[in-house]
Amino acid sequence: MSFVIILIKGALIYGGLLGTAAAMTLAERKVSAWMQLRIGPNRVGPGGLLQPLADGIKFIFKEEVTPDGANKGIFRLGPIMAAVPAMLTIAVIPFAGETTIFGIDFGLLSLTDLDIGLLFVLALSGLSVYGGILGGWASNSKYSLLGGLRASAQMVSYELSLIMTALTVVALSGSMNLREIVEVQNTGNFLDWHCFTPVVGQVGLILFVITTFAETNRHPFDFAECEPELVGGFHTEYSSMKFALFFLGEYCAMTVMACLTTVLFLGGYSVPFWEDAPWIVQVGTFMTKTAFFLFLFIWVRWTLPRFRYDQLMNLGWKVFFPIALANLLLAGAVISLS
Amino acid sequence: MVDLLFYVAAGVSVLCALGVVVSANPVQSVMMLLGSFVGIALIYLLAGFQFLAAIQILVYGGAIMVLFLFVVMLLNQGDPVVLAREQGVLRKEQLAVGLAVAGSALAVLLVAVVRTDLPRPIFGYLWPEGGLDPLLGMAQAMFGPYVLAFEGASVLLLATAVGVMTLAKRQRSTPVAAANEEVSA
Numbered sequence: 460m461s462f463v464i465i466l467i468k469g470a471l472i473y474g475g476l477l478g479t480a481a482a483m484t485l486a487e488r489k490v491s492a493w494m495q496l497r498i499g500p501n502r503v504g505p506g507g508l509l510q511p512l513a514d515g516i517k518f519i520f521k522e523e524v525t526p527d528g529a530n531k532g533i534f535r536l537g538p539i540m541a542a543v544p545a546m547l548t549i550a551v552i553p554f555a556g557e558t559t560i561f562g563i564d565f566g567l568l569s570l571t572d573l574d575i576g577l578l579f580v581l582a583l584s585g586l587s588v589y590g591g592i593l594g595g596w597a598s599n600s601k602y603s604l605l606g607g608l609r610a611s612a613q614m615v616s617y618e619l620s621l622i623m624t625a626l627t628v629v630a631l632s633g634s635m636n637l638r639e640i641v642e643v644q645n646t647g648n649f650l651d652w653h654c655f656t657p658v659v660g661q662v663g664l665i666l667f668v669i670t671t672f673a674e675t676n677r678h679p680f681d682f683a684e685c686e687p688e689l690v691g692g693f694h695t696e697y698s699s700m701k702f703a704l705f706f707l708g709e710y711c712a713m714t715v716m717a718c719l720t721t722v723l724f725l726g727g728y729s730v731p732f733w734e735d736a737p738w739i740v741q742v743g744t745f746m747t748k749t750a751f752f753l754f755l756f757i758w759v760r761w762t763l764p765r766f767r768y769d770q771l772m773n774l775g776w777k778v779f780f781p782i783a784l785a786n787l788l789l790a791g792a793v794i795s796l797s
Numbered sequence: 798m799v800d801l802l803f804y805v806a807a808g809v810s811v812l813c814a815l816g817v818v819v820s821a822n823p824v825q826s827v828m829m830l831l832g833s834f835v836g837i838a839l840i841y842l843l844a845g846f847q848f849l850a851a852i853q854i855l856v857y858g859g860a861i862m863v864l865f866l867f868v869v870m871l872l873n874q875g876d877p878v879v880l881a882r883e884q885g886v887l888r889k890e891q892l893a894v895g896l897a898v899a900g901s902a903l904a905v906l907l908v909a910v911v912r913t914d915l916p917r918p919i920f921g922y923l924w925p926e927g928g929l930d931p932l933l934g935m936a937q938a939m940f941g942p943y944v945l946a947f948e949g950a951s952v953l954l955l956a957t958a959v960g961v962m963t964l965a966k967r968q969r970s971t972p973v974a975a976a977n978e979e980v981s982a
Contacts, residue, residue, distance in 0.1 A: 533824060574932060578851040585859025589831075592866050596824060608870060611863050618859065635932055 464563070468570055476549050480710035481511035483753060490754070491761045514703075521699040526599055529696065533597035538697065538704035541590020544583045545712040551576040552718045553638045555728045555741035556645075567638055568738060576637040577629060580719055581622055584674065588614045590708055591676070591683050595693035606692025609768065610676060610683035616775040617673035617680075623783035624667045627790040628653050628723040631660075637722050645729035652726035659790045664724045666783055668755070671716040673775065675709060678760035682768055717752035721745060803843050810836025818895065823869045831862045848935050 485500070485507065492499025500507040525534060555568035573579055588611050595607020629635055631653055632643040644652045654664045673680040684692035694705045721727055725748045728741035736744070766774070809832060816829035834857045841850040939947050 530822070530824070533828070536828070573847065575847045575851050578848065578855065582851045582855035582859060585855055588859065588863050589866075592863065592870070593824075593828070596866075596870055604870065608867065611867055615860060615863055 464565055465570070468565065468568070472549060472554070472570055473546070476546065476711060476714060477707075479714045479753075480707055481515070483710045483713065483757075484514065484706070485510050486753075487757050487760070490757045494761045518700050518703040523699040523701065524696070526696045528599040530597040530599070533593050535701075537590055537594025537597060537693075538701045538708070539590075540593055541587060541708035542704045542711065543708075544586040545708045545715060548580045548583045548715045549711075549718070551579050551637055552715070552722060553641055553727060554745050555738040556642075558738040560738075568742065569638070572636070572638055574636050577625055577635045577640070577723075580637075580715070581618075581625065584712065584715070585614075585618055587708065587712060590705065591693045594697065594705070595683075598693075598696035600696050602689045602691070603693050603695045606683045606685065606689050606695070609685075610693060613676070613680065613682055613771060613775070614674060616772065617670045617779070620666060620775065620779040620783045621670040621674055623780070623787055624663050624670065625723060627659060627663045627783075627787050630787065630790045630794060631656060637727070641722055641727035641729060644726035645734060647732060647734035649726065649729075649731035652724065652729070654724040656790075656793065659786055659793055660724065662782065662786045663790075664720070666779060666786065667720055667724065668752070670779060671720065672756070672759065673771070675712045675716055675756075677709075677713065677756055679763040679765050680771055681765065682771060685765065713753065713756050714749070717749045717756070718745075720752050721748040803840065806836045806839035806843065808836075809833075810840070824866065827862060827865045827869060830865070831858055834858055834862070848932055 488510070489499045489507070500510040503509040503513045525531065550570040551573050553567055553569040553572075558565040558568045591610030591614075592607040595603040595605075595610070598604070628640060632640045634640055634643070649655070652660075654660045656663075672678070676683045682692075684694070686692075689695070694702055697705060728745040730736040730740055730744045733740070811833075813829045813832035813836060817826045817833065820826050820829060834853060838850040838853040838858075841847075841853060
């Protein structure tokens with residue numbers, strides 16, 4: 460029975476993740492169109508809603524091109540390494556507390572309840588660097604290689620700030636278990652969410668959101684692609700479903716990072732003024748919060764210009780990292796005083 | 798189930814370790830090393846050490862191997878296939894030395910394992926009795942009895958990092974500084 464429940468949960472959560480990723484491709488195009496006073500895709504299905512489906516079919520039927528002189532095995536490994544770690548990390552995100560559907564007890568609405576949940580997410584998202592580097596190197600093209608190198612340097616640099624900022628939340632809630640981090644904040648009073656902890660919470664939230672942009676290679680930090688300089692960056696030589704896998708990985712990583720920001724700083728599934736909300740309200744709250752951060756990804760992409768590469772590195776090492784360290788110290792002070 | 802997983806993980810890490818030595822392409826070697834680390838992390842996980850497993854992936858997989866790849870890609874040694882044809886992947890002397898080192902290491906380890914009184918793992922893995930809080934136990938050990946050793950190691954690492962940076966910076970800035978002095982003179 461428990462095995463069946465895990466299967467159902469898995470189907471729900473992974474269906475939700477892939478569905479969100481598909482919806483994000485449409486949302487990206489629609490929102491950018493509205494921001495630029497265009498209409499956007501509106502031909503497939505009502506209001507263009509079936510566009511992701513059409514895109515998927517198109518990707519499957521495209522010819523697959525492998526460049527001459529490419530390292531075949533690693534060329535194939537690249538997109539897999541980009542997509543799989545991003546999809547695995549969703550397993551520890553709790554979407555709701557105790558859940559009972561049609562009288563069947565589903566327990567916590569997450570695939571696993573790991574004591575080291577946060578570390579699991581950080582460790583696996585660290586592995587998604589390989590997609591860019593391997594793809595870039597194996598393509599045997601200078602643009603791809605440059606894109607891959609940039610992706611690796613950028614992600615390793617920003618990972619430090621990301622981990623340091625996540626550690627402030629661990630210090631504030633005294634646990635690395637994502638369920639416990641949410642439960643600390645789920646008191647019915649939304650001022651207990653970590654983003655409302657004076658100074659530490661706000662600095663942490665802002666730093667965390669910006670570093671997730673760098674971690675997922677999104678605008679204004681998308682140097683791994685950087686069309687004006689590098690053609691298409693690490694995926695210049697990719698076509699068909701392999702190219703689509705890179706995109707799927709990017710959108711899945713964005714979704715997971717938005718979920719993680721919600722869990723760490725916005726109280727996850729906790730509903731303001733309603734501590735024991737039924738699971739469906741909790742899931743709805745969680746999705747609303749996550750949707751805001753997903754929208755932020757698109758909003759920023761179509762608003763801000765791209766940084767310069769040295770600016771990105773300076774920002775990461777000389778600004779974000781010291782602030783993240785200072786913030787961690789401050790969190791320690793706040794905890795010892797309270 | 799756990800037995801089977803242990804043998805799979807152990808097999809993967811051993812095969813990947815072999816692949817690191819045998820593959821002609823340095824990038825392939827790095828990927829094999831990554832596979833070996835993932836296998837070892839899985840063994841940690843099976844033994845109940847979740848924290849260690851995650852740290853293994855985070856530090857070795859996410860950071861150190863990326864730096865390895867970075868260096869391998871920056872140092873362009875030419876076409877690895879051509880290089881392998883010219884030099885041979887494994888020359889006889891290399892093979893002999895490698896086997897001797899690996900064999901003696903294995904012998905020392907075997908003697909150590911056989912002669913210690915550690916509780917024997919059954920089917921290759923050990924469950925901690927009564928479950929172990931992976932984080933709390935680790936943290937208490939690190940900041941309790943071993944705090945001096947732990948902080949000492951971190952100071953040592955900091956000193957290394959500062960030293961490396963000073964050396965690298967000096968080498969790079971000297972010609973420029975000299976040129977500036979010449980200009981001002």
